[in-house]
Amino acid sequence: MIKIKVNNFDLNMTINSGQFFRFSKESNGSYNIILKDRVVNVIQDNNYIIVESNNYDNLENIIINFFDLNTDYNVFNKYILEFDINLKDIINFNNNFKILNMEPFETIISYIISQRNSVNNITNKVNKLSELYGSKVIFKDKEYYLFPTLKQLEKVSIEDYKLIGLGYRDKYIYNIVKDINCGKLNLNYINNLNGKEAIDYLKGYSGIGLKVASCILLFAYRKYDVFPIDTWIIKGVNEIYNINKVECIKNYCENNINKYSGILLQYIFNYYRNK
DNA sequence: CTGCAGGCCGGCG
DNA sequence: CGCCGGCCTGCA
Numbered sequence: 154m155i156k157i158k159v160n161n162f163d164l165n166m167t168i169n170s171g172q173f174f175r176f177s178k179e180s181n182g183s184y185n186i187i188l189k190d191r192v193v194n195v196i197q198d199n200n201y202i203i204v205e206s207n208n209y210d211n212l213e214n215i216i217i218n219f220f221d222l223n224t225d226y227n228v229f230n231k232y233i234l235e236f237d238i239n240l241k242d243i244i245n246f247n248n249n250f251k252i253l254n255m256e257p258f259e260t261i262i263s264y265i266i267s268q269r270n271s272v273n274n275i276t277n278k279v280n281k282l283s284e285l286y287g288s289k290v291i292f293k294d295k296e297y298y299l300f301p302t303l304k305q306l307e308k309v310s311i312e313d314y315k316l317i318g319l320g321y322r323d324k325y326i327y328n329i330v331k332d333i334n335c336g337k338l339n340l341n342y343i344n345n346l347n348g349k350e351a352i353d354y355l356k357g358y359s360g361i362g363l364k365v366a367s368c369i370l371l372f373a374y375r376k377y378d379v380f381p382i383d384t385w386i387i388k389g390v391n392e393i394y395n396i397n398k399v400e401c402i403k404n405y406c407e408n409n410i411n412k413y414s415g416i417l418l419q420y421i422f423n424y425y426r427n428k
Numbered sequence: 429c430t431g432c433a434g435g436c437c438g439g440c441g
Numbered sequence: 442c443g444c445c446g447g448c449c450t451g452c453a
Contacts, residue, residue, distance in 0.1 A: 269448080269449090269450095270449095270450080270451090271452080274450075274451060274452080277451090318449080318450055318451080319449075320448080320450050320451095321447095321448055322449075323449085
C-alpha cells in the first residue's frame with residue numbers, strides 16, 4: 154500500500170458527488186474504484202489517503218491526477234468569492250471537494266448513457282458494458298472489469314448493445330465509437346480547444362447535447378468554464394439568484410462567473426443535492 | 429397501470 | 442432560430 158498526504162480533500166464527498174459511476178463502498182469505509190487500467194482501494198485517514206491496488210506502477214501520480222490533488226482550489230474559491238460574497242456558505246460546504254479527472258472515452262460513453270436515466274440505472278448499464286467487453290482484473294481475490302477500450306468496442310454492433318438494454322442510446326454509442334475509430338472524432342484535439350469551441354465540436358456528434366458535452370469537458374478535460382445544467386443546478390441557482398431557465402443560467406455564467414463557472418455550478422450541485 | 433429519471437433529436441412554425 | 446413531441450428501459 155501507499156500513503157498520500159492530502160489537503161482540503163474529502164474522499165467520501167468527492168467520490169459520491171455523482172461525477173463517477175465505477176466504485177463501490179466496502180464495510181470498512183474504503184472504496185474500490187475502477188480506473189482506466191487497474192482497480193484501487195482507497196480509504197481516508199484524516200490528512201492521508203491509503204491506497205492499495207493490483208498494480209502499483211506509477212500509482213501515486215495516477216491517484217493524485219484522478220482526485221485532482223495538485224490543483225489549488227483556493228484560487229477558484231477566491232475568484233468566486235470576489236464575484237459574490239454571498240456564496241460563502243456554498244464555498245465552505247465544498248471546501249474539501251475536488252472535481253475528478255476522468256478518462257475521456259469512458260466519460261463520453263457513460264454520459265451518453267446517463268441522459269434521461271437514473272444514477273442507479275446508469276451505474277448498472279456501465280457495469281454491464283464493462284463486464285461484457287472490458288478486461289478482467291483480479292484484486293484481492295475478487296473479479297473486476299475495466300471499462301472497455303475503444304478497440305474492445307470496435308466490433309460491437311447495435312444489436313449487441315440492445316442486449317444490455319441501453320435503449321435508444323445504443324445507436325449513439327455505436328456511431329461515436331465508429332467516429333473515434335476512423336478519426337472523425339479526435340479526443341486529443343479537444344485539448345486544443347477552449348470550452349465553447351469544445352462544446353460546439355462535441356455537439357456535432359449525435360447523442361451529445363449541451364449537458365452531456367459539458368459533463369465530458371468538465372470531468373475529463375478540466376475545462377472549468379463549462380457548466381452542466383441539470384435539475385439540481387436549476388433548483389440551486391433559482392434559490393440563489395432567482396433565475397430558473399437553462400438559457401438564462403447559461404448566459405449568467407458566461408457573462409459573470411466566466412472561467413470558473415463549472416467549478417461554482419458543481420459546488421451548487423453538491424450543496425443542494427446533499428441538503 | 430402510470431409516471432419519470434442528471435437529455436437529445438428532428439420536424440415544424 | 443425556439444418550441445415541443447417522442448423516445449428505450451427499469452423501477453417505484
